[in-house]
Amino acid sequence: MEQAETIQFTMNDWLSNAGIVGLHNILANADLSPRENENVLSMDTTDLDDFAHYYFKFFLDQYQSLSSYAKIMAYQEKFNHWQQTDYEDFSAEDYADFKDYIQNTLKYYAKANSFKKIYPLVINHLDVIQATKELPKLINLTQKNNFKVKRPEIIELMKEISQQLKPIYDYFTAPDAKKYFPVLSTLYTVVNNTWTNISYFNRSNKEPDFYIAYEKTFVDPVREYLTIDHSKDKYHCSNCNRPVTKTDLSYTFLNDMGFDTARKTSNVWDFNNDLTICPICQLMYSCSSAGFNFIYGHGLFVNSNNNIDELISINRKINQEIWQSSDDKRQVTPYAAMIRTLTEQQLKDKEYVLDDVQVIEYENEHYRFNILPRNIVRLFKKDAASFNRLRGANYSLNGTRHYVYEEVADHVLNSQNLYLYVNQILKIYLSQPTAVFIQAEQVDALLKINHDFLEGMKN
Numbered sequence: 001m002e003q004a005e006t007i008q009f010t011m012n013d014w015l016s017n018a019g020i021v022g023l024h025n026i027l028a029n030a031d032l033s034p035r036e037n038e039n040v041l042s043m044d045t046t047d048l049d050d051f052a053h054y055y056f057k058f059f060l061d062q063y064q065s066l067s068s069y070a071k072i073m074a075y076q077e078k079f080n081h082w083q084q085t086d087y088e089d090f091s092a093e094d095y096a097d098f099k100d101y102i103q104n105t106l107k108y109y110a111k112a113n114s115f116k117k118i119y120p121l122v123i124n125h126l127d128v129i130q131a132t133k134e135l136p137k138l139i140n141l142t143q144k145n146n147f148k149v150k151r152p153e154i155i156e157l158m159k160e161i162s163q164q165l166k167p168i169y170d171y172f173t174a175p176d177a178k179k180y181f182p183v184l185s186t187l188y189t190v191v192n193n194t195w196t197n198i199s200y201f202n203r204s205n206k207e208p209d210f211y212i213a214y215e216k217t218f219v220d221p222v223r224e225y226l227t228i229d230h231s232k233d234k235y236h237c238s239n240c241n242r243p244v245t246k247t248d249l250s251y252t253f254l255n256d257m258g259f260d261t262a263r264k265t266s267n268v269w270d271f272n273n274d275l276t277i278c279p280i281c282q283l284m285y286s287c288s289s290a291g292f293n294f295i296y297g298h299g300l301f302v303n304s305n306n307n308i309d310e311l312i313s314i315n316r317k318i319n320q321e322i323w324q325s326s327d328d329k330r331q332v333t334p335y336a337a338m339i340r341t342l343t344e345q346q347l348k349d350k351e352y353v354l355d356d357v358q359v360i361e362y363e364n365e366h367y368r369f370n371i372l373p374r375n376i377v378r379l380f381k382k383d384a385a386s387f388n389r390l391r392g393a394n395y396s397l398n399g400t401r402h403y404v405y406e407e408v409a410d411h412v413l414n415s416q417n418l419y420l421y422v423n424q425i426l427k428i429y430l431s432q433p434t435a436v437f438i439q440a441e442q443v444d445a446l447l448k449i450n451h452d453f454l455e456g457m458k459n
């Protein structure tokens, strides 16, 4: 039994483990000190006091460079530069980009539903939607009235617009606005990847402040639970076995676990819906989005479950591979980051015992499970150079861009040879050469990986 001052979380299935890693990441990011001991993570109950803030601060710190807020504010800096240089280097391309920004970023987000919910919470009552509507009309360029001809007029217009944008930028940079807007896009691209339906994401939610909604749903019940005597409770949490009085909490808020309400009619759902959880596990599961590494909708969690230290450290290293590499983030995949982490780590030391590590991928609202066998890790290590060569190679098929590195890793992890895959790419190349961005040496790398893969299978 835990002491009243600490709450303990014990490693279990992969989603619990992702929750524990997420919880650790959230607390560590807030400079608090959760403690790991073998397969148990302990947090101080006093850390609950500001937990909602720690929770959203993690997602903000981790993902803000990709947020809609960063896109909105990008022009504040640019206008400073243009003013200082008197628009000396302002080009036709800058103007085209700016037109796109006004229409598809500033005006688009200003009237987004997620933004509309937050406006009433901000002290400054500037009507942002109206202010964006009142911006002067941008000049449309034609063959005759091209950028060169219209440049002086456009620059005067840009100066005027920069003045009118000031109050909008001031609005978004005020402290109370910064508490909400930068976090918003992470709510819908990261936070809700592992859970939804309740709290702020519930359709009937009336609480506009997501900090308060989170606190009410996830933190308050834990506080309440800890103050109540549970010696006469009739039920038990199906995850941690703590006694519970009521059965109103369940797994239904977790995505893609077969518990979603859309499957309400199935018998399986009815059965699973009976499983009850305690408020402490509910809090832990809400943190699983912080345990995965996500980038552009792809998520990955390595469930290396020897002990918590290893679990945290391997997922953190993948995180570093993703965010500290200088690569264009659009070309970074969690898969590639994992492979580099695993192979490089293997070269340096024997920190990780890589026997059959479970890897969970998230894409298009679904989880996919892979086992990473030892011989495959050996292949990644042996062909590290060939894998590296594949970075950047991509092709498009039916309007979707496919990245070769990730798909090759996927094949290898699923013990599928690459003949059909290479064949498919060549077919696309023959029918639509412009859809394929793969160089001859990258095809060579593919074939070398396939050769070594088949050799490895023999042994």
Ligand SMILES: [Zn+2]
Binding pocket: 237, 238, 239, 240, 241, 242, 277, 278, 279, 280, 281, 282
């Ligand atoms: Zn529990």
